[in-house]
Amino acid sequence: xxxxxxxxxxxxxxxxxxxxxxxxxxxxxxxxxxxxxxxxxxxxxxxxxxxxxxxxxxxxxxxxxxxxxxxxxxxxxxxxxxxxxxxxxxxxxxxxxxxxxxxxxxxxxxxxxxxxxxxxxxxxxxxxxxxxxxxxxxxxxxxxx
Numbered sequence: 001x002x003x004x005x006x007x008x009x010x011x012x013x014x015x016x017x018x019x020x021x022x023x024x025x026x027x028x029x030x031x032x033x034x035x036x037x038x039x040x041x042x043x044x045x046x047x048x049x050x051x052x053x054x055x056x057x058x059x060x061x062x063x064x065x066x067x068x069x070x071x072x073x074x075x076x077x078x079x080x081x082x083x084x085x086x087x088x089x090x091x092x093x094x095x096x097x098x099x100x101x102x103x104x105x106x107x108x109x110x111x112x113x114x115x116x117x118x119x120x121x122x123x124x125x126x127x128x129x130x131x132x133x134x135x136x137x138x139x140x141x142x143x144x145x
Contacts, residue, residue, distance in 0.1 A: 045093060049101050052088045062106055070107070078108065078116035086121075095121075095128050 053059055058081050061071050073081065085098050093101075103113050114122065130136050 045097065045101055046105070048089060048092060049085070049105055052085070053105070056084070058084065073106065073108065075116040078113060079118055079121070081106070082113075082117060082121065094132075095125050096132070099125060 053062060061073055061077070061081070064070055082098070082102055085102055086095065089098055099113070102108070103110050114125075117125070
């Protein structure tokens with residue numbers, strides 16, 4: 001059958017195929033890979049976190065009561081909780097990572113959480129941030145303790 005408009009052979013298809021490869025641009029691949037890697041790290045950290053909290057004295061602070069309300073942690077409880085978490089998970093994660101995860105897991109405002117910590121724990125957290133991100137030299141801040 002012949003195509004009347006373009007004078008082609010309608011229905012006769014010649015197709016040559018070789019190996020078709022779909023590759024992501026290395027920049028995109030690196031970004032996607034890093035996002036997946038970060039997500040996997042956070043999931044593993046959350047699972048470790050969940051494992052130590054469940055069955056501990058601190059589990060009740062992450063469980064709603066019969067009215068759907070969560071028990072609020074006071075300053076002393078926040079500090080004790082964080083010391084417990086550091087004791088259990090410090091070998092696997094940095095203090096900064098534990099600080100962030102604790103804040104998210106128990107829905108504690110970062111400012112309230114930081115203010116509740118002992119001076120020693122605050123100092124360790126700040127020292128770690130300075131070592132990893134060089135925050136004091138970049139901004140010319142001075143340590144207060």
